[in-house]
Amino acid sequence: MTKETLSVSDYPLAEKRPDVVETKTGKGIEDITLDGLLSDRVTLEDLRITSRALRQQAEIARAAGRPTLAQNFERGAEMVGVPQDVIMRVYELLRPGRASSKDELLAAAMELRDTYHAAKIASFVEEAADVYERRALFKRRY
Amino acid sequence: MTEETHARANRWKRFSDWDDRPLRLDQFAVEDPANGFAAFKSPYDPKPELGIGGRLVESMDGVAARDFDMIDVFIARYHIDPEVAPEAMAMPSTEVARMLVDMNVPRSELVRLAHGMTPAKLADVVSQLSSLEIAFAYGKMRARKTPGNQAHVTNAKDDPLQMAADAATAVAFGFDEIETTMRVARNAWSNAVACAVGAAVGRWGTLFQCSSEEAEELKIGMAGFTSYAETVSVYGTEKSFIDGDDTPWSKAFLAAAYASRGIKMRCTSGAGSELLMGFHDRKSLLYLEARCLCLQRAMGVQGTQNGGIDGAPVTCTVPGGMRELMAENLIAVWLDLECASGNDARATESEIRVGAKILPYLIAGSDLICSGFGSILKYDNSFNASLLNGEELEDYLVLQRDFEADGGLTPIGETRVMDLRSRAVDALSAVLEELNLAKPTTDMKQSVIAASGSDETRTFSGRDVAAISEAIKDREITVVDVIKALAKRGFNEEAENLLNLVRLRVSGDYLQTSAVIRDGRVLSAVNDPNDYRGPGTGYRISDARRDEIVAIRDVLTRQDVLRVEARHKSAESSRILYNAIGPATAAKDRRDVVIGISPAFGVKLFRTVAGHPLSAVLRAIIAGINEGGCAARIVRMRHTADTSFLGLSAARLAGSGVGIGIQAKGTAVIHQKDRLPHNNLELFSNAPITKLDHYKSMGANAASYALGEMPEPIIVPTRGEAMGSRFHARISLIYAIETEMISEGATPEEIEITFLGAAT
Numbered sequence: 001m002t003k004e005t006l007s008v009s010d011y012p013l014a015e016k017r018p019d020v021v022e023t024k025t026g027k028g029i030e031d032i033t034l035d036g037l038l039s040d041r042v043t044l045e046d047l048r049i050t051s052r053a054l055r056q057q058a059e060i061a062r063a064a065g066r067p068t069l070a071q072n073f074e075r076g077a078e079m080v081g082v083p084q085d086v087i088m089r090v091y092e093l094l095r096p097g098r099a100s101s102k103d104e105l106l107a108a109a110m111e112l113r114d115t116y117h118a119a120k121i122a123s124f125v126e127e128a129a130d131v132y133e134r135r136a137l138f139k140r141r142y
Numbered sequence: 143m144t145e146e147t148h149a150r151a152n153r154w155k156r157f158s159d160w161d162d163r164p165l166r167l168d169q170f171a172v173e174d175p176a177n178g179f180a181a182f183k184s185p186y187d188p189k190p191e192l193g194i195g196g197r198l199v200e201s202m203d204g205v206a207a208r209d210f211d212m213i214d215v216f217i218a219r220y221h222i223d224p225e226v227a228p229e230a231m232a233m234p235s236t237e238v239a240r241m242l243v244d245m246n247v248p249r250s251e252l253v254r255l256a257h258g259m260t261p262a263k264l265a266d267v268v269s270q271l272s273s274l275e276i277a278f279a280y281g282k283m284r285a286r287k288t289p290g291n292q293a294h295v296t297n298a299k300d301d302p303l304q305m306a307a308d309a310a311t312a313v314a315f316g317f318d319e320i321e322t323t324m325r326v327a328r329n330a331w332s333n334a335v336a337c338a339v340g341a342a343v344g345r346w347g348t349l350f351q352c353s354s355e356e357a358e359e360l361k362i363g364m365a366g367f368t369s370y371a372e373t374v375s376v377y378g379t380e381k382s383f384i385d386g387d388d389t390p391w392s393k394a395f396l397a398a399a400y401a402s403r404g405i406k407m408r409c410t411s412g413a414g415s416e417l418l419m420g421f422h423d424r425k426s427l428l429y430l431e432a433r434c435l436c437l438q439r440a441m442g443v444q445g446t447q448n449g450g451i452d453g454a455p456v457t458c459t460v461p462g463g464m465r466e467l468m469a470e471n472l473i474a475v476w477l478d479l480e481c482a483s484g485n486d487a488r489a490t491e492s493e494i495r496v497g498a499k500i501l502p503y504l505i506a507g508s509d510l511i512c513s514g515f516g517s518i519l520k521y522d523n524s525f526n527a528s529l530l531n532g533e534e535l536e537d538y539l540v541l542q543r544d545f546e547a548d549g550g551l552t553p554i555g556e557t558r559v560m561d562l563r564s565r566a567v568d569a570l571s572a573v574l575e576e577l578n579l580a581k582p583t584t585d586m587k588q589s590v591i592a593a594s595g596s597d598e599t600r601t602f603s604g605r606d607v608a609a610i611s612e613a614i615k616d617r618e619i620t621v622v623d624v625i626k627a628l629a630k631r632g633f634n635e636e637a638e639n640l641l642n643l644v645r646l647r648v649s650g651d652y653l654q655t656s657a658v659i660r661d662g663r664v665l666s667a668v669n670d671p672n673d674y675r676g677p678g679t680g681y682r683i684s685d686a687r688r689d690e691i692v693a694i695r696d697v698l699t700r701q702d703v704l705r706v707e708a709r710h711k712s713a714e715s716s717r718i719l720y721n722a723i724g725p726a727t728a729a730k731d732r733r734d735v736v737i738g739i740s741p742a743f744g745v746k747l748f749r750t751v752a753g754h755p756l757s758a759v760l761r762a763i764i765a766g767i768n769e770g771g772c773a774a775r776i777v778r779m780r781h782t783a784d785t786s787f788l789g790l791s792a793a794r795l796a797g798s799g800v801g802i803g804i805q806a807k808g809t810a811v812i813h814q815k816d817r818l819p820h821n822n823l824e825l826f827s828n829a830p831i832t833k834l835d836h837y838k839s840m841g842a843n844a845a846s847y848a849l850g851e852m853p854e855p856i857i858v859p860t861r862g863e864a865m866g867s868r869f870h871a872r873i874s875l876i877y878a879i880e881t882e883m884i885s886e887g888a889t890p891e892e893i894e895i896t897f898l899g900a901a902t
Contacts, residue, residue: 008668008669011651011654011666011668011669012649012651012663012666012668012669013650014645014646014651014664015651015663015664021649022648023648029645029648029649032645032648034625034629034634034637034638034641037622038626038629043622044366044620044621044622046648047366047621047644047645047647047648048403048404048647048648049401049402049403049404049647049650053404053648053649053650054401054402054650054653056649056650057650057653057654060654060668061655064654064667065250065253065254065478066444068220068221068439068440068441069443069444069654069655070442071220071442072394072397072398072401072441072443073401073442073653075394075395075398076398076399076400076401076402077401077402078398078402079398079399079401079402082402084360087360087399087402088357090395091356091392091395091396091399094389094391094392095389095392096383096384096387096388096389096392097384121395121398124394124395125391125395127391128391128392131212131215131391132389135211135212135380137212137389141384141387
């Protein structure tokens, strides 16, 4: 499959480009039916967004002149595979005064990069660590 | 009278009247920038400025990069586009302001320039605009072409049955999104299931949010019950942000987390939040909000819930507060963000201020005009009362019709609402039973279906609801279980509807800016961009949509009027006989007073707009004339139906020179033969409040004038009722029946009347 960049005219994908939409288990959008659900051929896993879909939406957002929205979708694409408890742990650590030093955030960034291949998110957390240090946010609030 | 005997009043009593009006419950605050009370301008606001070296921001709005706080850093790094900034910052603010209201400057050009503007610059530009210009620019700049609306669906008991019924009702009224929250935090899961099921009744596509604690909200979203979130708040000062227990990075991380779970998400910010939190840095409300909005674009969220929100009431205490709320919304859409434009807090006790607040949004349109509209009664709103609530929903429907403006809602009939509410309660009951969560009784269900609010329901106890909610959470019940339960119990349509909504996640189409679902299709700023370029462009109400909007209940037709008159015809025929006995002639008798009745009087029309049978009115007038010592003669005019001419024609036939003219709707006049048509003796123009006693006194006064006396004129007391709004549609239709019977040049007819039976 050659790499194509999606544009505004491909949107909405489910309607205009069902050929590029598939669930985590490889099902097409037309496979997600009530019958499928009742017979357990379709599960909750098929009703989740995929990294690929988020990257596709990022391409569309960029084509529509919304680069920051595209970046958010790309960060989201990296987070699809990050478990909920890890997400909530890192989120908690990013709140003011939760991390007691820059190192805690840098360790979280490393985990995201190494374990979940979330390079953009990792850089984002590292950037936060720098700013928090400069703004003296590493102090306990409760 | 002397000063000594009468104490000198020290107050004009009108002020006491004003004290009693709801407006005076509102508090107003003096403009005081040093204490944060300034809408548009504070002497402590920075001048717009941007220093760029290479591609790096070196200073912004008077702050050097080394002194940037977290918000500055984030905006400088992610919002400011260094390619555009030099050009955008160099443009005079007045010129940019003019571009905002110039229909020939495309929206895309303005959005491009906004990418290069600092918060102070954006604030400086919009502050050049009047309220009218802001509203116009908002209509031009908002991202999605088709306007929409959002509802609050909550109740004081966290009752899932009522939640389902009210969700279905809100969906039927046309809301694109519904948002719930709880009185008790642990009831979140019960609310989520109830609203998700209720919103699947009738049609599909309404997005749903359960506003709760961040981690819980994400979990509920992951279980598939909710489809959007808007609780991610940001603030315009660093200290407020920290007290809000977040940073731009933690919030942006959360934004990405929502995207990764396929949940549509917008941030929340609004004027006054920093003021309420005590860290306003002496800056104007608009400048702080401009910072919030640049930050949101920088974070990459698709949209914002903006326009005061919880800070709207305090913003409305300062001069220009409402204009400021409009101005911040304008910055939001100029930054190309979806805007759920506030109008969601009861910012005033004055219904006039409520109506004034909503109007610019209604006529300009907005992605979501309210965020949200209280679809339930005020006391049931767990977010606190909204600007508009269940009590006032019909007022809003009528405003749509008045201005032919699409406020996102559609009137629905009584039968349809009852069907949907029953269906929603039955569907949710089936789910609760099928999943062994609860067994609602028939009495519970019936009380909820009919209830306007939770005061009227006999339903689950607080303890029951908590048990339901905790069971859903502990047993990890997901939307798949709920869909299966619906299908198993025969609610296939609802099962399909719910599945359709959840299936949207797979492609993520509804994560794009300003996405809503209409008729099963995702509609967003990508495939439905606002293309306003002047009259005939942008959003226009289609004929079909107009038909929906105008179809409010209880509208009067000519057929209704004729039907009512026909009902009274037979009753009147048993009370009075009108017998035409030939052309009327002028009499000589000085005691002769003529009552000139209109063409349709007792022929096609049978009672006044006050509801008096015309026989009773004639009886009263004649009695008055007789008691005044004169004799009444009835003459039917066929050449005119106008009160003045009826009265003058009657007076000219009367031996006394005094006549009464009366129309079937009850409007009457006492006239004298040598006066000009519209210069009568006494006019009784307020027929809806004219009583039989007044008609009798009118007869007595006519007799008095006939005898050359000068009686006290009859006053029909009015309390300033809006007679026109209450009666003019009916009166116009009735009067048309009179004018249709006019025959030009026809001579007046003498009428002999016979009263049958006793007076009524």
